[in-house]
Structures are given as C-alpha cells and as structure tokens.
Amino acid sequence: MFKTLIIDDEPLARSRLRRLLAAYTDAIVIIGEAANGEEGAELINLLKPDVIFLDIEMPMLNGFEMLDKLEFHPIVIFATAYDQYAIRAFEENSIDYLLKPIEADRLAKTIQKLQKNVIKNDFEAIRQLAFNEPAKKATTLSLQIGERFVLIKIADINYVEADEKYVFIYTNDHKKYITDFTLKALEEKLGEDFMRIHRSIIINNNQVAEIRRSFNGAFVFIMKGAQEIRLKSSRSYANEIRKAFEI
Amino acid sequence: MLTRCRKSWLRTNIKYGLIGLVLGLLVYVTQSAIANALKPIEYLIASLTFSTSISLTIANMVHFATSTKLLRNWENVWRNFTIYYLISFAGMIIAVELTYLVLGYFYNWESQFPHTKDYLFDSILVLVVCTLIYVDIYRKALQANKLNQKELELHKMNELRSNAELEALQAKINPHFLYNALNSIAGLIKDNPDQAEEMTIKLSKLFRYSINQSQENLVSIREEAELLSLYLEIEKIRFGNRVTFEVNIGAGLYTTKIPRFLIQPLVENALKHGLKYNAANGRLAVDVFAEVTDLVIQVADNGQPFASDLVLGYGLQSTFDKIQLLYGAHGKVELINSPQKMVQIKIPLAHV
Incomplete structure (x- = not known):
C-alpha cells in the first residue's frame, strides 16, 4: 500500500x-x-x-x-x-x-x-x-523610480552610460533614465544585442550608425538618432569590438 | 541626381588629374636618375602631359562605363575585369595619339602615327596603376556589398520583431487556464452537475470571445468587463473565496473602446504572481476611470510588492507591447508599489 x-x-x-x-x-x-x-x-x-x-x-x-x-x-x-x-x-x-x-x-x-x-x-x-527551463528572452526592462516602475523596450535603448555615482539609460527618442542597476547587472539583463565598449559605457549594437578608428586602438561610435551621439571606446575592449563588428 | 553625378565626375577628374601629374613626375625623376642627370624641362612637360592625359582619359571612360551600368555589377569579377582593362588600354592609346597631335602642333614635332613604340612602356605603367586601382575599387565594392547584406539582415530582424508584436495583439486565453478549468468541470460533473453545466457555458463564452471572429483590436469597455466577469466567476467556482474581487467602471465609459483582452491578462497575472503569498484574504480591484484627457485602467492587489529586480512575465510584457504598438508614446504602462500596489495603464481618451 x-x-x-x-x-x-x-x-x-x-x-x-x-x-x-x-x-x-x-x-x-x-x-x-x-x-x-x-x-x-x-x-x-x-x-x-x-x-x-x-x-x-x-x-x-x-x-x-x-x-x-x-x-x-x-x-x-x-x-x-x-x-x-x-x-x-x-x-x-x-x-x-x-x-x-x-x-x-x-x-x-x-x-x-x-x-x-x-x-x-x-x-x-x-x-x-x-x-533550467530556458528563460524566455526578456524584451522589456522595468526600471524602479521611487515607488514606480517604468517599462522600457530593450530594443529602444540606445546606450547606457555611468558616471561616478549613477547609471543612466538613454533611449532612441533621447530620453534619459536614471537607474539603480549597476552596469554589470544591466549588461546581463540587456542581452546579446548589447556590448560594453568602455568601463562605463554599454551600447546597443543595432543602434550603431558608424564606427571610426581613433588613436591607440580605440574606436568612436556614432549612434543612430536625431541628435549626434559619439561614444568613445577604451582600448581594453578593442578585441571584443573588432570581433563583434567584424572590423 | 544630376548635380550628384556632376560632382562625382568633377571629383573623379581632380583625383585622376593629380594621379596623372604624380605619375608624370615619377617618370621624369626615374628618367633623370637613369641618365644620372636632370633631363631638360621639355621632358618634364611632355611626361606630365602624357601621363595626365592618359590618366584622365581612362578615368573618364571608366566613369562613363560605370554610370551607364556597363561596369556596375562588381560581383561578376571576370566580366568586369575584362571590360575594365579593355577600356584602360583603349583609353591609353587614344590619349597617347591625341597628346602627340596636340603637342606636335605646339612644338612642331614631326612624328609617325600611330606611336606603337610608346605603347609598350605606357602599357606597363597603365597595367600596374590600373591593377592597383582596380583592386582598391573591388575591395570597396565587396565591403559595400557586405554592408548591404548586414542591412538586409537587420531589416529581416525588424520584420520578425513586428510579427512578434502583432502576435501580442492577438488575444489569447492562457491554455493553462483552459485545461485547469476543464479539469474542474470534470471534477464537478458527478458531484455538482448544475455547476458543471454553468461552468461549461461560461468557459464557452470566454473561448468565443477569445477566438474573436471579427479580428478587431479595439472593443468596448462593456465587452471587456463581461469577459472579465466570466473569467472571475470561473475562478470563483474553482477557488472559492481565496481572493475577493471588485470591479469599478466609471460612469459613461462603457462604450469607450480599449484594446481587446487588455484587462483579463493583468488580473490573471495579479492572481498568479501578485497574490502568490496570499493563501487567503487576497483582494483584487479593477478600476477604470477618466482623468482629464486620459483613460486610466488600474489593476490593484494587496499582495507582495513588485520586486526591484522584477523580470516581466508574459502577461505584463504583452500588455506593454500592445499599448506601445497601438498608442506609441501616448500610451503608458506603469507598475506602482505605493500607496497602492497596482499596474496602471493610461491611454488617451481622444484616441480611443
């Protein structure tokens, strides 16, 4: 029994x-x-x-x-x-x-x-x-701002930049969001369309309009959008960048 | 288009004029070096004139061939290769003879046309220079081709994305809910046939609504409210009073149109995730009201607050997709923890 x-x-x-x-x-x-x-x-x-x-x-x-x-x-x-x-x-x-x-x-x-x-x-x-069920690829990011959460489409994020204290997310329509997430945490959340090009910058690979060579193996990324945005990579990410963009 | 064409023609001429001058100078310097003494100035003038005229003639002929699409398709390597060299050598011969004609006129040279003796040296020069330029053009064409390929891939990806977005608009009953409800009916049939019957009818209505014959994206709030109450009644039969529900819809809003299947997934989401830790005494409220020019839809519960590292589930994500797709920047979806925990949707009243 x-x-x-x-x-x-x-x-x-x-x-x-x-x-x-x-x-x-x-x-x-x-x-x-x-x-x-x-x-x-x-x-x-x-x-x-x-x-x-x-x-x-x-x-x-x-x-x-x-x-x-x-x-x-x-x-x-x-x-x-x-x-x-x-x-x-x-x-x-x-x-x-x-x-x-x-x-x-x-x-x-x-x-x-x-x-x-x-x-x-x-x-x-x-x-x-x-x-181990494969997590469905998240297409939306929720950002806590005080007691509220703003939702952002991950594909609409242009780039992420950190200054000494804060991390800012910039969207394709040139809005700026402050977040408590660290760059490292964001890098994981944003997924494979994004890459680190600098200690304090993550870009959306699909939003790159042009890449120019700069000194010392660094690159300048010109991002798509109405306003001109130039982001400079640091040398330590040069290999990953070359691999990702086949340059 | 025409000015662009002219501009590129002008640029071509300046570029190849300069290349011709440099080559002429090189030839003169080489001749002087071989003779171990500076050749007379006439040599320099002749050398510069010949190389510039050859360079310009070839460049213009290639430019013409390119703009008439004779030399366009850079994927066909051998065809282009042949045409390119034929044009180059023809251009060289024309340029040589023309230059002899003009210079002969000014300097009263006596010479025998055609000047086949000159061809050998000039051919070698043309062959070397043209090959270098050809390789450069070919490399650039390949790169452009690769870029086009990438753009095409990107375009395809965007298309896939909008397909996924359209799918978000397609209303769906969570199959998990459907099977569970059917299991409940199977359970009720022997113990409580009346309730089993009632639930079967409700489930059919819900299913009919979700199949949506007319495929309309917008429906009246009344229809959405009816769907919601069907869903809630089924859940009540299944779970009794684990959760109490409240639905308030503002006066005069019943005929206002909203995206189909907007509220029910949010309620299901609140039941499953928001009230997960409320084994009893869960409360859930749906409020729909007008606020100035916005229609506000709130789904509130008294469960655990949204976590700061929240990963959106299917329900919330597809709701957000739906609002973005239908209203763009005019629609807003927010998750709020305080003073009341809820999902809040704002869409413009004028738009709906």
Whole structure:
C-alpha cells in the first residue's frame, strides 16, 4: 500500500483526483491533502508519505519550490495543466506526470508503474529540470523610480552610460533614465544585442550608425538618432569590438 | 541626381588629374636618375602631359562605363575585369595619339602615327596603376556589398520583431487556464452537475470571445468587463473565496473602446504572481476611470510588492507591447508599489 498525499490549490482538482484514486483502494491509501506548497511541505515532513500527487502552479510555494524544501523525499507524480518544455523533459527522465484534465486510463498506467516500482525519483534531476527551463528572452526592462516602475523596450535603448555615482539609460527618442542597476547587472539583463565598449559605457549594437578608428586602438561610435551621439571606446575592449563588428 | 553625378565626375577628374601629374613626375625623376642627370624641362612637360592625359582619359571612360551600368555589377569579377582593362588600354592609346597631335602642333614635332613604340612602356605603367586601382575599387565594392547584406539582415530582424508584436495583439486565453478549468468541470460533473453545466457555458463564452471572429483590436469597455466577469466567476467556482474581487467602471465609459483582452491578462497575472503569498484574504480591484484627457485602467492587489529586480512575465510584457504598438508614446504602462500596489495603464481618451 502506498501512503499518498494530494497537493493542489484547487479543491475541485483534489476531489476529482481523490475520486479517480478510489478505484485503487488495494494500492493507494490517501492520508492527506494540502492546498499549497507550504502546507504540502509541512505535511510531507510530518506524515512521510510514499507518494505525492503534486500540482506545479500553486500559491505560497509552487510545486518545484516545495520539493526544494523537503527533508523527506517521497515518490513524486506531477499532476498539472503545465504542458510546457520542462514537463516534457520530465518524461525523458522517467519522472511521471499526469496532464490535466486527468484521464483515468493514464492514471491506471501510473498506478501500474508504482506497483512495479519503476518510478525512481532522482530529486537532483527534478530540480535541474524545474529550474533550467530556458528563460524566455526578456524584451522589456522595468526600471524602479521611487515607488514606480517604468517599462522600457530593450530594443529602444540606445546606450547606457555611468558616471561616478549613477547609471543612466538613454533611449532612441533621447530620453534619459536614471537607474539603480549597476552596469554589470544591466549588461546581463540587456542581452546579446548589447556590448560594453568602455568601463562605463554599454551600447546597443543595432543602434550603431558608424564606427571610426581613433588613436591607440580605440574606436568612436556614432549612434543612430536625431541628435549626434559619439561614444568613445577604451582600448581594453578593442578585441571584443573588432570581433563583434567584424572590423 | 544630376548635380550628384556632376560632382562625382568633377571629383573623379581632380583625383585622376593629380594621379596623372604624380605619375608624370615619377617618370621624369626615374628618367633623370637613369641618365644620372636632370633631363631638360621639355621632358618634364611632355611626361606630365602624357601621363595626365592618359590618366584622365581612362578615368573618364571608366566613369562613363560605370554610370551607364556597363561596369556596375562588381560581383561578376571576370566580366568586369575584362571590360575594365579593355577600356584602360583603349583609353591609353587614344590619349597617347591625341597628346602627340596636340603637342606636335605646339612644338612642331614631326612624328609617325600611330606611336606603337610608346605603347609598350605606357602599357606597363597603365597595367600596374590600373591593377592597383582596380583592386582598391573591388575591395570597396565587396565591403559595400557586405554592408548591404548586414542591412538586409537587420531589416529581416525588424520584420520578425513586428510579427512578434502583432502576435501580442492577438488575444489569447492562457491554455493553462483552459485545461485547469476543464479539469474542474470534470471534477464537478458527478458531484455538482448544475455547476458543471454553468461552468461549461461560461468557459464557452470566454473561448468565443477569445477566438474573436471579427479580428478587431479595439472593443468596448462593456465587452471587456463581461469577459472579465466570466473569467472571475470561473475562478470563483474553482477557488472559492481565496481572493475577493471588485470591479469599478466609471460612469459613461462603457462604450469607450480599449484594446481587446487588455484587462483579463493583468488580473490573471495579479492572481498568479501578485497574490502568490496570499493563501487567503487576497483582494483584487479593477478600476477604470477618466482623468482629464486620459483613460486610466488600474489593476490593484494587496499582495507582495513588485520586486526591484522584477523580470516581466508574459502577461505584463504583452500588455506593454500592445499599448506601445497601438498608442506609441501616448500610451503608458506603469507598475506602482505605493500607496497602492497596482499596474496602471493610461491611454488617451481622444484616441480611443
């Protein structure tokens, strides 16, 4: 007999799964239910179930975050509407999951697998799969200004320049935004269309109108836009610049 | 166009005139060096005249060939190569004979036309100089070609970008929500058939709205409010009273048009992320009102504030895309933490 816990934030989903599992009283005994990740983690550590049926999107802790909090590791069967990259990769790692709406036939297979003892959860694998979902490329930057956040399209950023104290973002329509982000943090957020040309300057490669050679292996970048903007690179970035612009 | 053409013609003549003078001087210096004494001044004048006239004749013929597209397509290397050298040697012969004619007239030279003996030396000079210039032109043409290629790629990328933006305008029900709702109906069918029926109807209405037969981007606030209440009712059946909802729409605004599917994704977003840590007692309010010339749409919740290193999820990002695409600089999307945590959208009333 498998001591089983159902963790799902939706009462209707829990009761439906309970009803579907009632067909397997010889294999499954339900010892509890939890309505979110936090309750779930508490119950698991307390009741030490053999199996949990786990939803992924839940308030408090989601399914993955909850697994990260566990001291005791039961067999995990995901029950989710989450038909996305990460969940498809689960299959290849013989991690079992049920897609909502749950089909009775599919559940029967899961029970068979449980009884044959073929579900072997590798928690490290789950963790990797769960948190390695490729982040969708952000196209918008949110800048905190006091209690507000201004949104800026990343493609509309012309360049970023830091002075001694502050970092400023200049957009293609010649607006200037001050930000608390460091240049290093911005370099990461802005992605591959941007590059550092100076200790204190990041430019949008797609907004370069012209590059002129200057002294000492430095370059002068003339940026697109109504106003003329010239940015001088420093020598230490010369190699990266040459590579990026094939010059 | 014509002035540009003239300008480039003038530039060509000045440039190749100078090149001719320099070459003439070089020839004179070389001749003097070989003789180990300065040759008489007539030699210098003759040398300068010949080389300048050859240079100018060839340059003008090439210029003409280029502007008549005979020499345009620099990708066809061998064809251009042949034409270019043919023109160069023809130009050289013409220039040599013409110069003999003119100089002969002034200095009363007696000479036999054609001057085939001169051709050998001049040919070598022309071959060397023209090859150097040809290589330079070819290199520049290649570079320009590469630049064009890059511009083309950029253009393609922009096109892709606007495709992505158009997609942002296409209304969509989050499939995740749809499957969850269907799962709820499957759960209700045996325990509460009436509610299962009700939910099926609501879900169909919601789906019909999202398929949007007319493909219109703007709809009335009334329609958006109806869609929102369908969505909220379904969520209420699923989650009971985990979150309480409030929707206030300003008097007289019901027929005002706003982008389709603007409010619901923001509410879904607030439920999923904003109220993530409110297992109970979540509050969510939607306010739509007019403020001078703006229409203001606010979706507020009492959940955790926006984090300072916030990465926008799909819902917020597509909302922002939509507003930017439809209203440009006249539309505004802001996230606000205080005094009330909310997403605020402002669009011009006159525009809608």
